[in-house]
Amino acid sequence: MATPTVAIPATHRIVPDSLPQVLKLTRYQLREYLRSRRFLALLGIVVTIGVILSAVVGHFRGVLVSDNLSFYGNFWGSGVYLVIVLSAVFFGGDAIAGEFQNKTGYFLMGLPIRRSTVYVAKFIAAFLASTAMVLLFLVILVGNGAFYFGGGLFPWQLALSLVLAIAYLAAVLGATFLFSSLFKTSAYGFVLTAILFLFGFSILESLVSGLIKIEPWMVISYAQSTIGGVFFSTTNWGFHGTISAGVFGNTMYTAGIGEGIVIMVAYFLVTALLGLFLFEREEFS
Amino acid sequence: MASGSIRIAGLTKRFGSFVALDHLNLTLEGSKCVGFLGPNGAGKTTALKLLTDMIFPTEGECEINGISVQKERKRALADAGVLIESPEIYPSMTPNEALEMVADLRGVPASERKDRIQAVLAEVKMADWGNQKVGRFSKGMKQRINIAAALVHDPQVVILDEPSTGLDPRGMAEVRTIVRDLKKSDRLIFMSSHILSEVTEICDEVALIDHGKLLFYDTLNNVTARVSEGHGSVDVVFARPLPPEVASGQIRTLTGVTGILALSPDRLRIGFDGGRAIQEKLLESLVGMHLGVVSLTESESALEEVYLSRISRGD
Numbered sequence: 133m134a135t136p137t138v139a140i141p142a143t144h145r146i147v148p149d150s151l152p153q154v155l156k157l158t159r160y161q162l163r164e165y166l167r168s169r170r171f172l173a174l175l176g177i178v179v180t181i182g183v184i185l186s187a188v189v190g191h192f193r194g195v196l197v198s199d200n201l202s203f204y205g206n207f208w209g210s211g212v213y214l215v216i217v218l219s220a221v222f223f224g225g226d227a228i229a230g231e232f233q234n235k236t237g238y239f240l241m242g243l244p245i246r247r248s249t250v251y252v253a254k255f256i257a258a259f260l261a262s263t264a265m266v267l268l269f270l271v272i273l274v275g276n277g278a279f280y281f282g283g284g285l286f287p288w289q290l291a292l293s294l295v296l297a298i299a300y301l302a303a304v305l306g307a308t309f310l311f312s313s314l315f316k317t318s319a320y321g322f323v324l325t326a327i328l329f330l331f332g333f334s335i336l337e338s339l340v341s342g343l344i345k346i347e348p349w350m351v352i353s354y355a356q357s358t359i360g361g362v363f364f365s366t367t368n369w370g371f372h373g374t375i376s377a378g379v380f381g382n383t384m385y386t387a388g389i390g391e392g393i394v395i396m397v398a399y400f401l402v403t404a405l406l407g408l409f410l411f412e413r414e415e416f417s
Numbered sequence: 418m419a420s421g422s423i424r425i426a427g428l429t430k431r432f433g434s435f436v437a438l439d440h441l442n443l444t445l446e447g448s449k450c451v452g453f454l455g456p457n458g459a460g461k462t463t464a465l466k467l468l469t470d471m472i473f474p475t476e477g478e479c480e481i482n483g484i485s486v487q488k489e490r491k492r493a494l495a496d497a498g499v500l501i502e503s504p505e506i507y508p509s510m511t512p513n514e515a516l517e518m519v520a521d522l523r524g525v526p527a528s529e530r531k532d533r534i535q536a537v538l539a540e541v542k543m544a545d546w547g548n549q550k551v552g553r554f555s556k557g558m559k560q561r562i563n564i565a566a567a568l569v570h571d572p573q574v575v576i577l578d579e580p581s582t583g584l585d586p587r588g589m590a591e592v593r594t595i596v597r598d599l600k601k602s603d604r605l606i607f608m609s610s611h612i613l614s615e616v617t618e619i620c621d622e623v624a625l626i627d628h629g630k631l632l633f634y635d636t637l638n639n640v641t642a643r644v645s646e647g648h649g650s651v652d653v654v655f656a657r658p659l660p661p662e663v664a665s666g667q668i669r670t671l672t673g674v675t676g677i678l679a680l681s682p683d684r685l686r687i688g689f690d691g692g693r694a695i696q697e698k699l700l701e702s703l704v705g706m707h708l709g710v711v712s713l714t715e716s717e718s719a720l721e722e723v724y725l726s727r728i729s730r731g732d
């Protein structure tokens with residue numbers, strides 16, 4: 133049987149360095165995210181969250197829109213956590229586990245590419261896709277803000293809060309990737325991230341501060357409160373948190389901005405690196 | 418350009434207390450196709466996954482083109498094309514996109530990529546499917562794209578794990594044709610299979626493995642010579658049914674013939690003693706008798722015999 137033989141001469145090929153490979157793979161992974169059904173679904177969810185919040189704020193504008201700062205604190209502070217956690221779960225939940233479960237990993241791992249390249253590229257792609265969702269929510273927020281206060285009055289705290297939100301996103305994604313590397317089944321990563329970040333850590337935080345009665349600096353939700361906190365006068369701008377008396381006479385801890393950032397970055401580093409460590413040792417068997 | 422090499426040294430893999438691969442030593446060098454033959458569960462996939470750093474050895478190591486896979490996966494796999502465990506391609510990608518990604522990550526210059534992708538898609542007979550989403554492809558189509566992906570950078574070493582397995586008979590035949598056509602002057606192909614005829618059909622050499630142990634590694638010719646020790650058989654097909662008296666009379670009396678088995682009215686298996694020289698004479702006489710011989714094939718007895726005698730059944 134006559135078959136076309138390949139007439140293209142083989143020139144000597146040089147495999148790109150790992151950094152260019154990370155950027156290339158990130159681009160391909162990001163494109164997969166952008167055209168996934170999941171991306172569309174999340175787009176719908178974020179818009180829905182924005183619409184619901186807009187409606188609630190509009191209805192209770194007497195209380196919630198009393199001044200610029202409290203508007204942003206209430207709107208952004210109630211919605212952005214959910215946007216971040218859902219994005220991380222949607223984009224990161226099966227980022228690693230899916231490569232095993234769907235057997236797509238066997239396609240990538242046959243390439244001259246480090247395992248860390250795959251991990252880092254997938255992380256950056258998930259991070260960028262999630263950031264797009266946070267920015268979409270920001271657009272909805274700013275639209276509302278412009279409606280109530282006119283265009284020129286965006287508080288500078290918003291920029292700081294956005295930075296904190298992005299740091300929080302990195303921390304949540306780090307944990308998501310850790311779970312995704314830990315279990316070869318995608319569902320575990322989804323469920324564990326969602327449970328922990330939607331209420332698990334909050335409960336843990338109350339237990340630590342309420343029962344053990346120490347500052348719950350080791351719990352990520354403690355740091356998370358700085359994202360909405362920067363808009364309120366009770367904010368502690370220093371590094372350390374403050375202690376105050378709660379309504380029932382219990383001790384209340386509030387994280388300082390510096391402390392919040394450090395906790396988030398530490399969570400990101402520890403979880404993301406631990407996930408990488410696991411992935412490096414995981415067998416495609 | 419020098420051809421590729423694979424060196425496997427003391428490669429051992431244990432899963433718990435189970436030894437899936439037991440001190441495998443194998444050095445392959447040169448332009449040829451080596452069949453890695455063994456029944457299901459023999460340890461073929463395990464060996465090939467170790468060879469491509471998808472799993473990690475309990476003991477031993479391996480090299481591709483002289484570069485340690487365990488120490489430098491990236492450099493070792495640079496000039497290898499790998500197809501293991503029928504991988505899935507991201508379903509929303511088209512073959513063109515998937516191959517573009519592979520070529521890009523492998524460092525195929527942008528100017529060459531389009532031509533290379535078209536060439537390999539033609540090689541696996543998928544040229545018309547370049548812009549369709551992989552997610553809707555049949556198993557056989559996906560496997561052909563996987564083969565294309567292993568070839569897009571024109572590698573020196575090609576490692577294929579049961580490339581035809583899981584396909585329908587026609588798909589299997591097509592994949593075999595594709596693999597046979599991969600042979601070229603400077604390429605080493607290492608292909609696993611549990612199908613004996615596939616290896617004899619495609620490969621030049623065979624490494625036989627069972628229960629994680631290498632039984633032997635030799636050329637197919639040597640295997641034939643060594644095992645048959647002068648005893649062989651040929652299958653002959655005739656254009657029309659052969660009168661039984663011709664088979665039992667004229668043919669039976671030809672030099673060296675030890676037995677005749679009618680496989681069907683127009684098909685005989687002829688056993689003979691005396692090695693290649695006798696086989697040559699036998700075939701010449703058969704053709705000279707003007708009985709309407711349309712095909713003569715060596716029965717696959719040699720490797721088949723080894724396979725059956727050396728591999729403990731029960732898999």
Ligand SMILES: Nc1ncnc2c1ncn2[C@@H]1O[C@H](COP(=O)(O)OP(=O)(O)O)[C@@H](O)[C@H]1O
Nearest residue numbers: 417432437455456457458459460461462463464
């Ligand atoms: N991850 C694993 N855990 C336990 N046993 C395994 C694992 N992978 C393979 N095996 C066992 O190792 C043996 C060899 O498997 P494999 O290399 O896939 O065989 P082959 O590819 O020759 O059919 C089989 O008995 C299989 O059950």
Ligand SMILES: [Mg+2]
Nearest residue numbers: 461462463579
């Ligand atoms: Mg196998």
